Amino acid sequence: MTMNNFKKTLREIARYPSAVVGAVVILVLIGVAIYTMITIPYQKAIDLWRGGEDVWYQNPKTVPPEWFNLFTSKKEPISFVINDKKGNLIRTVKTHSDGSSTITLTYKFDYKYDDFPQDIALYFNTKFLKKQPFASLVWITPDGRKIKVSNFAVPNQFTYRLSQDSVLQTKLNGVDPMIALFTDPKAKSTKNPVPVKGTYQLEITGIAWEKNSDISAEFVFQGQVAGLAGTDFYRRDLMVALLWGVPVALAFGLIASVGTTVLTMVIAAIGAWYGSWVDGLIQRITEVNLVLPFLPILIMIGTLFSRSIWVILGATVALSIFTGQIKAYRAIFMQVKETTYIEAAKAYGASNWRIITLYLIPRMIPTLIPSLVLSVPSFVFLEASLAVLGLGDPTLPTWGKIIDDAYNYGALYKGLYYWILEPAALLMITGLAFALLGFALDRIFNPRLREA
């Protein structure tokens, strides 16, 4: 295609608003894919996605994204942490004459939400030789009430979860600590408890018995919303998989589509050009392939052999070459083969290969480009489909795997709609973008009766 032709095509595309929308969405997706691969490199993404509690302990479980608050009148608490580097933490140390010291840690935060948090956890980190430091926790509400939360000796690494302290719950008249700590006991309505807004404090008074002993703790507030995409059952930030789903989906869709279309065309051209047994063989393979069950074979490969995305990609391309498309291409090649310019090429002594690549295949570009773009979504959805069947690549975070996780967890039954909607919407947008562009290209390159 010359430069002029290319410009003409672009102008043609601009005439179709749907194609422009499709093209813009595809460009944005490509941009996001590049951004993702730079900011979260492959290995980091895998480490994050396979990471457990140690990586994701700061997140609540299965909560929607923070921006949900923009659309609801009831504001849900946002997750946050207070530690040495972040948030309002005041630390005082008083050393006594016997070498012991009293360390107070005061965590202060503003609470202006209409709901209660999922959990509050303290991740202790202590230093001592023989005797474990002792900590007592006091909760101070905005209206100045002081509630003794708990006190205990703190081992080296220790996690204390307020919601799981049954002693505390008993002390709070059997009410869930996450509710009781945030409500006014004098409030009348116990059915629909409302949190008291204002500045809360948690005060840890620690006693370190030894000289070099120390006590520190990270205050983790697990709210009801977190991050830009929410979290899943393993507390993972869904954003990692949503972002990484973009390059995976695009790569799978584009490689499979280009591979299939180009190989189909080359093989059809070879068959049409050489004729005789070569053509016959290609026809027979195509017929056999029609008998093979496509999706079940991919499932077999995924279940029995390998779930690697590259293996599945290879199998997909191999099974997609010998389909009805090869017959359609062959029919066109058979016509082109009889044209005079091919005869001229033969007359000047062009080789078979030269005729196939320089004269036959270029004639197919108008048919090729739309069908290439149009076949991208089917491959994107195929990859997701396999993931939904539990056959997604074991290491890569993808959209299909989020849907699979969410489905297995019963996200729709439990009302965790964001979990399924985010990947499903992205899949839909990606598929439709390629479809919109492909349909318009088809009308531009093959203007028969397609236009209204």
Place this chain on the structure above:
Amino acid sequence: MAVEVQAAPGVNKKATTSTFARVGRYTLTRLVTLFFTMMVGVYLTILIANMGGYVDQIMKAQIREETTMSMMNNKGFQKMSTDERSKLLEATITQEENRLGLNTPFMVRSFRYLGNALTLNLGYAQNMTSDSGSKQVRLIILGRLPATLLLMGTSELFLFFSTLFLALALSRHYASFWDKLTIALSPSSTVPPWLYGIFLILIFAALLRILPFGGLTDTPVPTNPFLYALSVLKHLALPGLSLILASFFLSIYNWRTFFLIYSSEDYVEMAKAKGLTARNIERRYILRPTLPTIITQFALLLISVWQGAIITETVFLWPGLGRTLYTAIGFYDTPVIVGTTIIYAYLLALTVFVLDFVYALVDPRVKVGE
């Protein structure tokens, strides 16, 4: 039957005999090619379903593990001497391996599978059972067939006829608002049914709570036949709708384009010029020449019903054939996999074979074997 169609006006007796010969020769070659194609296809499926014999090793390892585990839990076994124990263990493992036919080399077995498949001797499943508890592959497949036929049958038939007639109507109103709307909506068909299914479940089951999330009937299953039918219908609504949504607009668009190409033929213009009514033109000059394509599509639709919809059935927990095939793959149950494949292959081959003759029947321009 096809022969009579061949007899163009003015054909003498000699020509008819040669037509017989030609059709006969064609029928034979076609049958042989189709049978061979099918055989290769099914054999390849057998090879893939066993990963060329690799699955044998998986199964052997599994048998060893399961047998060892169950023996370990046996009190009597623990009292035996080490020698006795390993002897009994090996004997039990061998027995189980023989039961599954693992003592015969895979290559031999693969041809036995093929032979049984081609003679439609579907045999017994290795691990799966039908709902009634039988291990016969035939019963397993038959048990799941009604659910698939119901889901795929209703949605595919509805799709076929509704899109065909809507397209015919649209082709009469070329470039109208509805025509443009259909074209604009046709990209929606790239989205697969299961994805529509998820959105439909979200809206109708999770948010509105008017239709069930999945399954075939309510639990407990209603005993009253009317209530039972109502319950099935309620469960059918969402999977059926997602299958329809996923091809509706593209299907109309394709049929409409197809009819438009035929309605711009010269003989249609001629008929219009003659002053024939629109109905007449449609029936005689548009539908008649497009009939072979319509029949092909219909035949392919009928056999596609057989395959079920694996992922849609999974999303809706619909107990159909697609779901069974998926379970069979998970159980390495070759007889069940081969069973479903061979029936599809036979149906496909038969359809392709019959279609050649049907073309000749409905379209006088087509001659069998030429």
